[in-house]
Amino acid sequence: MLGLGTVARKVFGTANDRKIKSTRPLVEKINALEPEFEKLSDDGLKDKTEELARRAMGGESLDALLPEAFANCREAAKRALGLRAFDVQLMGGIFLHQGNIAEMKTGEGKTLVATFPAYLNALTGKGVHVVTVNDYLAKRDAEWMSKVYSALGLTTGVIYPQQPDDEKKAAYGCDITYATNNELGFDYLRDNMKSELSQMFQREHNFAIVDEVDSILIDEARTPLIISGPSQDRSELYKTIDAIIPRLTEAHYSIDEKTRNATLTDEGNEFLEGEFGREGILPEGQSLYDPESTSIVHHTTQALKAHKIFQKDKDYIVRNGEVMLIDEFTGRMMAGRRLSDGLHQAIEAKEGVDIQPENVTLASVTFQNYFRLYNKLGGMTGTALTEADEFAEIYKLGVVEVPTNKPIARKDDHDAVYRTTKEKYDAIVERVREANAKGQPVLLGTTSIEKSETLSQLLTEAGITHNVLNARQHEQEAQIVADAGKLGAVTIATNMAGRGTDIKLGGNVEFKVMEAIAADPEGDPEAIRARIEEDHKADEEAVKAAGGLFVLASERHESRRIDNQLRGRSGRQGDPGRTSFFLSLEDDLMRIFGSERLDAVLSRLGMKEGEAIIHPWVNKSLERAQAKVEGRNFDIRKQLLKFDDVMNDQRKVIFKQRREIMESKDLSEIVADMRHEVVDDLVDEFMPPKTYADQWEAEKLHAACLEKLNIDVPVIDWAQEEGVDQDEIAERIEKASDEAMAAKAAQFGPDTMRSIEKQVLLQTIDGKWREHLLTLEHLRSVIGFRGYAQRDPLNEYKTEAFQLFESMLDSLRAEVSQKLGQIRPLSEEEQQQLMRQIAAQNAGRAAPAPEQEPEAAPEPAAGAAVPGFVEDDPTTWGNPGRNDPCPCGSGKKFKHCHGKLT
Template identity: 55%
Template structure:
């Protein structure tokens, strides 16, 4: 019934597209107007639109004219005109939705429409690509349109410096870059100490190319900025040597869930092996003393049993480099956490880099949800529409193709063994290549691509391999994959970003074949020659059937398979796709391949005979759906945990930004000091408690640690009728007096700067420690499920408690650091004053000695008696030193006041400041000042 209704009324997607047609027609109607403008008039439209925005019009009001302007600029700069379906794509992006557009429909050009329109408000547009090459290429390529219209454009990537150059890129109207770089810059900015040092200027609007690859495939791994810890290389190598010694019955591996765990038998073997190596403590493997070793053993098991070389990672230049399972690209600089990467390095016997401590982190989900408006485009989004809606609030709109699709998708063929499958694949490739049909072969791992390459080499079939090992040649290999008879083997074609054009790619060939030194005439002549050759080759490829896409097995994600298929049949070209499977493929094996293999054997399938069955293809698709759902559940669960941290992250980052932008944070410092006093009083002098129940001694110790001062709580506590409120009032006043005394005479601007620096540094230190605590909590919280408690709710509760502790630590640490700094500054000033005093004394003594010698023969005895002694001169020198001289030396303080009778408030104000670090402490303890009240 539903199918009949769709045929009559169309799908919701069809109805949405229909509603957009009048707007497209409105843009088309404006084309003659803009075609009639000269270049200067067309360029001037940008200023006109900006003024209209300032006068109150909205971006929606400007859309038709802005899109028509961009279309005309594209015609004049790139020689390309936006199709009507591309205009629909641009409208979709502007509305903050996901545009699903087939490969070859010109998504890169589509982005210019929405980017230009949204850049008119001057707040910046970020365009996200999957790698640095595409960011640079698109910024230069599409930048011709933006530049023509007076817009500034730049790109950020791994190789450019940070600082002013980075900031300048973000200050452009349109900024290209990868998802990782945008995310890491956000984290770096929130570790800076002034707004001027920050690169990004906000998160207003972003367009994400290959949005499914970035927001779904890569979203399982958070972005982390980390710092190294202690080197444990020997421990990793020792533990790595243990794993091969454990019997297969000692552990369980679940490939579906990607887990590997030791069982009871394995635990016993581990205990014996650890004992032999002196790494076992206590009575049980799971005693607290063995937690670290057990953790590393579990990671080593995963490294050996779950992570496969040339599939999950490669070894390059003595380093373990991870491979993106969805794109097949190397992920340089990306490392697995919790010691797992180190375990793989030990397994491969390469240099082991120290583990890292998290300094800042954010998931891609939570980073991109910072943007006021988020949009994206890809060739395959409909299968993940539910996740886009639930996680990001994004709707998916499937844009029709410019020309009808002529691609033929054959049913999957299934072989009994992988060996039989590969033989059939090689036969098919050899046959199609011989008749001049270009072939794109998709594999799911480097290992499979290199194995297939060996088979083709044995048959003398020319071919090229594209995988993580040949990452740098990616663009040129893909660009020429449409040449007649070309055979290209690619590991996961997701997000390659370069179209496979039948006959070859003009731009790529021109770049490779025409020298940079060639004159314009020579260049045009050569380009015309290449264009003619490509047209001839395209005709041959079309006659041979167009591009043939051959999949060597099904990926666990339908989107990756669809992206591979989508490489053929672009812009109405003919094409064909086919997948070869075997019961030994990973996906088939995990989801019932053994049963199918037994069935094929019982049905007496001969070697090389295959099964073609529509129901089997549907069964494979159902298996993919189950894997996708499981992966979605994993991402959703991870996001729930990260949302807890994200709320805290935003609170800290917003507070940090507020402190950075404030000129004066002295009120915050005072507030922290007062709150600390309240916390200490509440802890040691509870409300409604009797005086004899007060912990006066503990309060004294805590105050001395936090505010570096003695307060006469003993004396106050003995006063009749005194309560906790009065104690708090006196404590706050004593703290304020001590702060004022220590900060007296200091430069106000320097003081304000120091307060801000301390505030930010203490926040960063405590936030790093908090992240480590949350990581540790997350790793063990799952155990709460055994006690019939929801781990997520437990995590929320525990994380809230930890965050509350973080805020308490902030108040205490900021107060302590501030008082320490002031005490240090005052002691340095005191030391300088003492040095000046000693120098003046010596100079005065020398002057007096010379005076006495000069007057000795002339002065009468009475005159000699009236002459000042060296001691008198010391007094004069002290007076000359001015107010910077100490009020009293340490010895004078000791003789003038008895520490047992002097009030502790006076000790702090008068005696504490004027004491040399190496003098005896004025409290009478007999210790040096630096080891007593001057201890930092």
């Protein structure tokens, strides 16, 4: 008997069906316009773009322009790339424009789909960001799709690491900009550390299309982006603790694999106290439970994690004397990424490589909060439905499953579960041998480098030729993936998310053509291409006859999406194919998430060695286990976000304030208000309200005015006057401080004074914000203990973080007022002395040394002064940046020469 839900779906269709149906009239309109746009000349397509842009900027909605824009873009792609978008690709583009995630299967042409909404939204002139998972894809897609955009009269840019500033600025100024999520996030943080608007790269956050959206917005969202600077070197402590950890026995610690945590038992604490005492780490009489031992306990816990939880060739590899992290979702190395809180240093000590100093946070943001800055967001992936709730809750994104262009002909087998890993591996080798014997290409999926190398060894022993793709073969990635669909190919791959190169049956034509042209540079490229395309058709038919690509997974991943991504490599564009998952009760997922009951069932069934259990119920129970893990990971990310939201509100305030300061020409009013608040605070402190004059501490107030504002005011005399109250004294001090600053402005010149005020404000805000981030980190690490007192840690964190923010603003006002009170112009004698020093430096200047520290960087060579430069007239200096060469021609940076704040 059918359930009510099933009956309703049969009558009304699913919610997804209704969304697909709603786009059909739009697709029909676009198709109806096709003959009209085919008649346009190449210049006609560009003219159409100009017309649509005028209408968009004139107030016509993008929804109204959509059919014409999509028809124009389709025609441009047809001419530039020889690709005519299918109706389902237009649907995907419509959903992206509407701010949804379009779930499209592998091989359905997502790269082309992105051009439609990108083109439409770029008509407003506000720029569009297309986000990819790695630099290779950003460059490849930008180069490939720029042909379409340039045919439409739009500009395309690409952002990549270590890009020259002028090139990066130009790329962000383009109509469509391709970049990785990391570079966009880091550039946002860097922009908000700049001191001048002209140095900032990013424009407003208008519209972003995120490719592999599940990988970027979910898998990567657990780790915030952090820009950090080095702190003190503690490498000896790491080495000493690391040498002691191997002496621990299993009774000394407990491991929780589900949460990836390691904790010391009471026995372990006692044992370590003795060891640390002997090694001189713990002073005599000090216990591990004393507050002074917090740092040692923290480093010990991190060393324990490094040894017992983080595994070499699974979580990281050691390359060229450096510990490189591996992305668990894509199997790639994450160059430049480091674990925080001393964990990376603990792993470096374990592996015996050079220990890099720990870092202090200068700026940080989570991907959740960065991508929520955009006015509109869209995403594409082959696998998003399993995380639809998270996308809706965190990002307000709907997920729409776009139908495939051709029906899926792939056959998905039920999972086969073996008792032991050995039995499973034996069965895998046998199955690969069978497929290989008939020429069927095999893609063998693994979850770690270690397992991929074990299987590689077994296949080698069995005499089966194969390729291995993991973090060690990162450079040959595109070539290995392109060859994976050839007749008889066997490829072992560690995770297949976001590879960006399709596995095509018979092999990749473009790669074959490139290889043939490289081998015969004198030959005619057109003739070579024609010959290879002809040969390829025969190869493709042979692979199809053998059954298409066979995806064989060696275990299930924690996330169903990763399994689906691997499955999706087979059966693209209606090709035949097959997928199988071979599991064992010793796999991590089965072992950690309740294989006891299954093991008991298998024992009762009396299974012989080498036999597998294959049943839909097994699939269901595994999917339930995976759903549990996904749910737990979602809770972790949600909790991280709740805490980061507190910091994010403060971050927005600070970044907005910085921008307003940079945009302002005159900050004297802001500075004066800060100074007046400092005066009010000082008067309240030493002459509290509702107190009598004989209770006032006038001497202390006089000393505080000298120290904090650099003004000598007769506060003691004022306090003895008849009828004077605190408000009047505050007014007199404010007036005296205003007069002192006005005199200072007259000495420096108004323009120079405004520039000094701006630099002092920005530098102080940055310094205070860095200190505040560190304080919040410390608060975050201990706030969980409030739960033991039946108090909600999140509410406690919100309250305390707000109080810390207020006190940061108070100290900011005090420090800015103090710095501005103490600056003064150089005297003639000091100026002459400075010029003599510069002349001596210039005379004895050797070849510049290589750059070590930012502050110790060699000054640029001296040159001629800027034309019209007058030593005592700052208005003739131009407007150099803090790090630009000084206009006097000394060769020093402006901040170390005439821009120096004394």
